[in-house]
Amino acid sequence: MDIKSEELKEIEKINVPLAYVKGEPYLNIPKDLYLPPDALEVVLDSFEGPLDLLLYLIKSQNFDILELPVAKITDQYIQYIDLMQELKLELAAEYMLMAATLAEIKSKLLLPLVEEDSLEEDDPRAELIRRLQEYERYKKASLNLEVLPRIERDFYLPNKVSYKAIKKDEVYQNVDLEKLVVIFHKLMEQTKFLTPHDVKKDFLSVREKMTLILNLLKQDKFVDFKTLLDIEEGKSGLIVSFLAILELIKLTLIDCAQANQDSAIFIKLK
Amino acid sequence: MENTKIKKIIESLIFSSTSPISLKELANFFSEENIPIKIIEQIINEIQEKYSETGVILNKVSTGYRFQVSEDCNQWVSKFYPEKPQKYSRALMETLALIIYKQPITRTEIEAVRGVSVSSNIIKTLLEREWIKILGYKDVPGRPAIFGTTKEFLNSHNLVSLSQLPKLDDIIELTEQEKKQLGLLDIEENIKKNVNSDMNNDEEYNNDNIH
């Protein structure tokens, strides 16, 4: 932790070496701007864009951002860019754009101003200063982030402790009823089982009744035909029950017996 | 180094490791500190003792030591992690659909419609689940079982009666033109699409495995 904040301080001091070439630290870009080509690439890599480079140039010479000495900074910046181009280093377009911006500000400053206040709204430097300040804020914030404790660098979590999965009392998941209908429909279509006569309005209720009757019959050996008919169900209910019984007889699932014409009809499982 | 410190470090190492840590690895690790393996072994025993009454225990497996959930907590951890919802195979869905809509029905009849044999597993699953039951046996050679749905099936699907099931009639009894008028063709298309896509990413048609 202490080491980290030390590091931060160093970065903030800006005197952190820009590069190491053959073990030699380069603290500043030399005045004559000579750097071994290999190192320059490293130096360029260490800048996060033109704002970062500008910020470096300002800080390294103890200038105040608000007093942005455009003439000096522009010269240095452009020299820097020139050198990089000379060395045929691939230069991000943003660096060129900044050079143009600086040149523009410089030329504007050369024109006589009506009022000489330092940071008027029409100060051509104002926008650049604002951008530099804003960038600096976030740059600092990013350095602060760097020293936050970070998982798997500064702290660790225990690995997931394994457990033996124990099967629960199975709670069966329901089937999707809509899907069930469609599946049935498809099956019927596939097998050409489906004829108009097969599907009647009471199709299901008769089928259901057949099952209910079979259930009843399972429990008692003989059942009175009348007990299978429930007046409460109304006329259509009675018809359904009757159809179900007929269907069951047809399927030879049940037997129907009557001692004589007037006696009760008994039904039993076959 | 003090034993309490070594104990803390060993705990943290074993906890943070993805694989069991052996005594030898620990001994190597502590070699710079000149800690004899005897001491490490003793400390491990102490850790085992210390965790014996907690939710995790230090267990020795073939490649070393690792923590695992204690025996009596396994069921709770299992309960905490919901199992993946079961997906029913197409074969099971078809069999169930036939039993529902054409009950009472025998296995042979199901097979006649589906064109493939019905695996015993499916019937077994449906019976175990108490969604279907044997209503009786058909009076033909072999006396095949006759299947029908149960109250349990209705209950578990929040139905009072089978008549509450989505109606098949609506889909099939109308002429194409009528369907068009009612906008049912679109619905059907959607349903078909769904079914098709299901068939594609689902199990194959003939796969009778439920899980």
Place this chain on the structure above:
Amino acid sequence: MENTKIKKIIESLIFSSTSPISLKELANFFSEENIPIKIIEQIINEIQEKYSETGVILNKVSTGYRFQVSEDCNQWVSKFYPEKPQKYSRALMETLALIIYKQPITRTEIEAVRGVSVSSNIIKTLLEREWIKILGYKDVPGRPAIFGTTKEFLNSHNLVSLSQLPKLDDIIELTEQEKKQLGLLDIEENIKKNVNSDMNNDEEYNNDNIH
């Protein structure tokens, strides 16, 4: 259920989980057993106390409780694992800083502040790390993604809320009006909003521009 039993179960749950477990999740889990949340909270405190002197400690992060290697053991764990943690580039850290302090933010907005283009790799790495997420898409041509930080970012930095982060340095003394002109008030507003919404345990940042 006895408290010692509950304690064992909670230990085993938190130890076996890959992500932190919240008090609410535990309360839900134990609702069948009619264990009041007060008791669970008390037990968690006891667990924290119990583990305070071991190699792992129970810590509270934004999404709940998790064990982590105790402060003084981290260096030993780090030593035990030869592989070094990933180092992130300055570009990535600056991008992250902007997303943290200026969220919701688009890539173009990040680039405007940094003065250079943001590589797709940086965004990809941050998304994969689950430190940032796409909150929505801005309703302007191209529909650029709007980025914000995640709970995972907080968890990865041992934070409960963004408000614990170091404050953006007030480098310049500006009047309220100047701040307004420079759009700096928005930054503060955004952070405040975000911190609040984080505290409310919300999911997404609400913004009219986000769909």
